[in-house]
Amino acid sequence: MDMMANLPVAVIGAGPVGLAAAAHLVERGIRPLILERGESVGAALLDWGHVRVFSPWQYNIDAAARALLGHSGWTAPDMRGLPTGGEIVRDYLAPLAALPGIADNLKLGAEVTAITRQGHDKVANDGRKDAPFVIGYRDTCGEHRVLARAVIDASGTWSRPNPIGVDGLPVPGEGAACGRIAYGIPDVVGKARDSYADKRVLIIGGGHSAINVALALMELQDAAPSTEIFWALRHASVDRLLGGGLNDQLPERGALGLAAKQAMADGRLNMLAAFAVNRIEMESEGLAVDASLAGKPFSLAVDRIVVTTGFRPDLSFLGEIRIALDPAVEAPPALAPLIDPNFHSCGTVPAHGIRDLAHPEPGFTIVGSKSYGRAPTFLMATGYEQVxxxxxxxxxxxxxxxxxxxxxxxTGVCSADVVTGSDSEGCCGGPAPANVDACCIEDADAKAKGASGCGCATGRPSVGAKATEAVRADA
Structure with missing residues (x-):
């Protein structure tokens, strides 16, 4: 047991949730070992670094990470600001990764290939819970193995986008057309502009990523008027897509839905619903899409396709440890009913922690977006509370x-108690970051530097509409 206590806790992934886990470990005097497959912290965020998120900084900074950064003299961003993915990396994750206790335990370019228990395959029972974990990873120097007392898998889902097919499989021709298909949120007004300007573009998907792509293409359309935008939804209704509008507690998220609704009314978006692709064929100048629209045969010629149909977890390196996942959502069985997109669309998530995240393998947990499996409702603050x-x-x-x-x-779909005026702005710079015991930003800053607080003592304000605060004590 003494040997186990001296081993690090392995954290897979150096994104926001993985580095938050590392910060909490450092705060408790436990050595982390962070393995990141990318060449930079926040590598997945940099893939969509041009996109401005709909949640303000206050929801994007972990409490333990903020405290560690505060001791280093870090200058916090305006908590009311809406950062881009690139700004989250530059202004938060990179400074956090440079701190002592994290920087010297961070391995970049380290792709985890397997996890097991030392001396035990998946079947072996005797002495299993007392055996350290063995993590296999590869980097430019070759294959390696390290031991750990526990494993926190925060590797995310960004590297595993869902394919076009409504049955979960790539449609015929999808692989051959990969050079003209983008998954996620391409920078259509920036570095990828030439691929989309004055082109016929088909967006497939019905979430906030799809809205971001559509609005960016409309911005491109202003400068390149021949750009045509087709937006395909798998379901017939756009109500869930548009969200809470003015009743959304994250105003930027509500604004996305309202802007999309106005674009539909103006005829700038050609909406296709309910839409299912059957086949894609390469043509000399573009792609021929064979599909069904509202149950009837439909064909469409386009130049580019952007797929925003969500993501799925990579379970390939977990074959030798004991995990339990819901057969549909691929989330832990206790968590899955709380987030199943077949039943939940309002964006509220009950409080959950280790009890709902536990697997049959003691000491192993999946956190962050990967813990949600195929469900699309994850918010960064949820991951911070998880870790x-x-x-x-x-x-x-x-x-x-x-x-x-x-x-x-x-989102406001479930609650419409809108707060306006100064109450929505909060005191002393706005509301405190999520999970911080403070009444406002200045109070949080003061406490992070070791002071007793700013002294305003006004209580923690809400943001935009009534907050959902769930508390559960399972001692």
Whole structure:
């Protein structure tokens, strides 16, 4: 057991949630070992670094990470600002990764290939829970193995986009046409502009990523008027797509839906619903899409396709450890009913921590967007609360691990108690970051520097509409 206590906790992934896990480990005096497959922290965020997120900084900075950064003299961004993916990396993740305790335990370009228990395959029972984890990874120097006392998988889902087919499979011709198909959120007004300007573009998907792509293409359309935009939805209704509008507690998220709705009314977006692709064929000048529209045969000629149909977890390196996943959502069985997109569309998520994230393999947890499997409703603040609970459990602080507090914004579809005027702006620079015991930004800054606070004592304000605060204590 002494050997186990001296081993690090392996954290897979150096994105926002992975580095938050590392910060919580450092805060509790536990050495992390962070393995990131990319050549930079936040590598996945840099893929969509041009996109401005709809949640302000206050929801994008973890409490433990903020405290560590505060001791280093870090200058926090305006908590009310809406950062891009690139700004999150530059202004938050990169400074966090440079801190002592994190920088010297971070391996970039390290792709995890397998996880097992030392001396135990998946079937072996005797002494299993006392055996350290073995993590296999590869980098430019070759194959390596390291030991760890616990594993936190925060590797995300960005590298595994869903294909075009409504049955979960690539449609015939999708692979051959990959040079003209983009997955995710391409920079259509920036570095990828030449591929989309004055082209016929088909967007497939019905979430906020699709809205971002559509609005960016409309911006491109202003400068390149021959650009045509076709937006295909798998379902017939756009109500879920448009979200809470003015009732959304994250105003920028609501604005996305409202802007998309106006674009439809103006005829700038050619909406196709319900739409399903059957086949794609390469042509000399573009792509021929054979599909069905509202159940009837439909064909469309386009130059480019942008696929925003969500993501799925990479489970390939977890074959030798014991995990339990919901057969549909591919999330832990206790969490899956809370996030299943077949039943949940309002964006509210009950508080959850180690109890809902636990797997049959003691010491192993999946956190962040990967913990949600195929469900698309993940918010960064959710991941921060997850790792706070998970790390507390690893540290043996089981009371803290099971006392979960989660404050998340609602879409307004479920709640429409809009707050306007100064109440929505908050005091002393605006509301405090999520999961911080402070009444406002200045209070949080003061406490991060070791002071007692700013002294305003006005209580924590809401943002835009009523907040959802769920508390569960399972001591």
């Amino acid at each position: 706070r609970s998970v790390v507390a459990d690893i540290a043996g602080d089981h009371v803290a691990a099971r006392e979960v507090r989660l404050v998340l914004p609602e």
